[in-house]
Amino acid sequence: MEMVLQRSSSGMACHRPAGQQEQEAAELSTELRRGPWTVDEDLTLINYISDHGEGRWNALARAAGLKRTGKSCRLRWLNYLRPDVKRGNFTAEEQLLILDLHSRWGNRWSKIAQHLPGRTDNEIKNYWRTRVQKHAKQLNCDVNSKRFKDAMKYLWMPRLVERIHASTAADEDGCGDYGCNDLSCVAMATVATCLEGSPSMVTSSSSDSFSSESQSLEKINSHMHAGDEKMSSRDWMQEVDHEFWSTQIQPENEQFQDQELNGWVQGFSESVSESLWSLEDIWKMQ
DNA sequence: AACTAAATCAACCGCTCCCTG
DNA sequence: TCAGGGAGCGGTTGATTTAGT
Numbered sequence: 001m002e003m004v005l006q007r008s009s010s011g012m013a014c015h016r017p018a019g020q021q022e023q024e025a026a027e028l029s030t031e032l033r034r035g036p037w038t039v040d041e042d043l044t045l046i047n048y049i050s051d052h053g054e055g056r057w058n059a060l061a062r063a064a065g066l067k068r069t070g071k072s073c074r075l076r077w078l079n080y081l082r083p084d085v086k087r088g089n090f091t092a093e094e095q096l097l098i099l100d101l102h103s104r105w106g107n108r109w110s111k112i113a114q115h116l117p118g119r120t121d122n123e124i125k126n127y128w129r130t131r132v133q134k135h136a137k138q139l140n141c142d143v144n145s146k147r148f149k150d151a152m153k154y155l156w157m158p159r160l161v162e163r164i165h166a167s168t169a170a171d172e173d174g175c176g177d178y179g180c181n182d183l184s185c186v187a188m189a190t191v192a193t194c195l196e197g198s199p200s201m202v203t204s205s206s207s208d209s210f211s212s213e214s215q216s217l218e219k220i221n222s223h224m225h226a227g228d229e230k231m232s233s234r235d236w237m238q239e240v241d242h243e244f245w246s247t248q249i250q251p252e253n254e255q256f257q258d259q260e261l262n263g264w265v266q267g268f269s270e271s272v273s274e275s276l277w278s279l280e281d282i283w284k285m286q
Numbered sequence: 287a288a289c290t291a292a293a294t295c296a297a298c299c300g301c302t303c304c305c306t307g
Numbered sequence: 308t309c310a311g312g313g314a315g316c317g318g319t320t321g322a323t324t325t326a327g328t
Contacts, residue, residue, distance in 0.1 A: 126295055
């Protein structure tokens with residue numbers, strides 16, 4: 001069904017007579033719903049998937065009686081209705097991971113999303129476009145420029161690391177177990193291993209970090225799947241990044257002397273963290 | 287309170303890849 | 308080997324919300 005509309009517009013093969021195609025397309029365009037999903041549609045999709053599972057989206061859409069394309073159903077499920085979708089602002093750990101993984105993989109949103117449990121590629125993409133690109137624009141430089149990447153590597157990311165460490169330290173003082181979670185370890189280990197593996201993350205190509213990346217992901221996976229025997233998150237993190245943070249990444253790193261960017265990143269870090277303060281830190285304070 | 291601009295994010299579109307017959 | 312269809316990805320759009328005046 002959907003294919004008639006989509007393939008005809010994307011120029012792929014469609015071997016029916018033009019008149020018949022137009023008629024079918026006209027019928028479908030009046031039949032298919034577009035735009036925001038209603039509560040009823042959501043419920044229909046959720047109920048159908050809970051009974052029959054996901055996949056085969058075009059067939060699913062028809063069988064469930066939804067007047068939507070399979071694509072639309074898939075997107076709605078993956079980005080919104082899936083039970084494990086995490087909503088709300090990105091944590092410092094998540095921001096750190098996004099910055100790091102994007103520096104290695106570029107706009108591979110789905111690949112990046114695989115390392116942020118509960119986050120969708122769409123959400124990450126939106127975050128990058130609205131938050132990160134906006135600030136690059138304010139600086140009159142491109143997000144892919146060396147200047148912007150330097151600012152991320154030497155100023156912004158270390159500040160996020162500081163915040164993660166700070167929240168971890170707060171946990172050590174008996175303020176609950178929110179801070180040093182698996183994701184914080186994953187974020188910091190990923191960045192640590194990446195930077196250890198290449199002298200300059202900024203200038204290295206994506207390919208020369210793959211070996212260290214695989215080691216990093218191996219550690220991450222082994223930790224996250226260690227089950228009952230896994231060490232505490234903090235111990236594990238220390239093992240992974242022992243001495244690294246004190247030698248390689250430092251706030252106001254000597255390697256980076258661009259005072260204008262320094263000031264800008266300070267403001268940026270504060271602006272992107274406002275929402276975090278309003279959620280996590282308020283909880284901790286309570 | 288009303289209006290405007292900016293920010294956000296859900297949804298769509300076009301394309302490519304991969305599997306199957 | 309190749310065409311067709313399904314699935315997924317990245318880019319873009321536009322409606323809605325929020326912030327500023």
